[in-house]
Amino acid sequence: MRVFIVFAAGLLFGLGLTVSAMIDPAKVLAFLDIAGDWDSSLAVVMACAIPVAAIGFRWGPRRGAPPAGQCGGWGIDARLVAGAVLFGVGWGLAGYCPGPGLVALGLGRPGSGLFVASILGGMALFELLGVRRAQRRHAG
Amino acid sequence: MPVEQFTPGSAAVGGVLIGSSVALLWLAAGRIAGISGILGDLLNPGGEDVVWRVAFLAGMIAAPWLYQLAGSVPPGGGPVVGSVLLAVAGGLVGFGTRLGNGCTSGHGVCGIARWSPRSLVATALFMVTAAGTVFVVRHVVGG
Numbered sequence A: 001m002r003v004f005i006v007f008a009a010g011l012l013f014g015l016g017l018t019v020s021a022m023i024d025p026a027k028v029l030a031f032l033d034i035a036g037d038w039d040s041s042l043a044v045v046m047a048c049a050i051p052v053a054a055i056g057f058r059w060g061p062r063r064g065a066p067p068a069g070q071c072g073g074w075g076i077d078a079r080l081v082a083g084a085v086l087f088g089v090g091w092g093l094a095g096y097c098p099g100p101g102l103v104a105l106g107l108g109r110p111g112s113g114l115f116v117a118s119i120l121g122g123m124a125l126f127e128l129l130g131v132r133r134a135q136r137r138h139a140g
Numbered sequence B: 001m002p003v004e005q006f007t008p009g010s011a012a013v014g015g016v017l018i019g020s021s022v023a024l025l026w027l028a029a030g031r032i033a034g035i036s037g038i039l040g041d042l043l044n045p046g047g048e049d050v051v052w053r054v055a056f057l058a059g060m061i062a063a064p065w066l067y068q069l070a071g072s073v074p075p076g077g078g079p080v081v082g083s084v085l086l087a088v089a090g091g092l093v094g095f096g097t098r099l100g101n102g103c104t105s106g107h108g109v110c111g112i113a114r115w116s117p118r119s120l121v122a123t124a125l126f127m128v129t130a131a132g133t134v135f136v137v138r139h140v141v142g143g
Helices: A002-019 A025-032 A041-059 A078-094 A098-107 A112-129 B008-029 B035-040 B050-069 B083-099 B104-113 B117-141
Strands: none
Touching: A002 A098, A002 B008, A002 B050, A025 A041, A025 A078, A025 B117, A041 B008, A041 B104, A078 B083, A078 B117, A098 A112, A098 B035, A098 B050, A098 B083, A098 B104, A112 B035, A112 B083, B008 B104, B035 B050, B035 B083, B035 B104, B104 B117
């Protein structure tokens, strides 16, 4: 039963990205292009997603305890900074982050297979380099 | 490059759907809906809970089909860059999200909703870096 709820959650996430057109890299890049014809739609998506998510976290189980899979346990370190910067460069180059890449893959959009494969390649390289420390879970 | 239109209505609906997904995954399974983490931990030999990870990702991949079944055409098109750049971007996204433990969903939505200082910093950094990258590509190199 729980697996169907998780599947439904994945459906909701993918539908949200589709409805809001965040699966369109041109639209994402238009948000990131603050010196161009700026489209603030992505900010609206986040501004609406965050309060709804916050309600869920507030009502959810294990309130107050460090939740499984959450990254908040560590400090703001060089690793976090370097990772965010590398991700930002990749996001800015193509206009795709992991979620929209997966939904685009579901649609069979051109290039989506290459993009998702490259994400997996980058992740595999990270694992191979052994940069990973003891933590096995994170915010993702 | 076509002029993009600001679409606050669909953005708001989509945002509420995404937030609902995050809340549902947390309430039903006690998990954070961070896409790069859900995906990346499948590659980790010690990774746990393969079933729920695959179920969530399968839902995401199936979502646009449901959208089409409802009679709508998913908005937008394919990539706006060539294959080489797309592959480089994917590699950076994959490596960077593992190093920084999160992407737009994990840090940008879940982390901020939990008021995590790490996620606030990460989100600010990847937003600024991505905007800077677009600026360089479009207005310095491509200007």
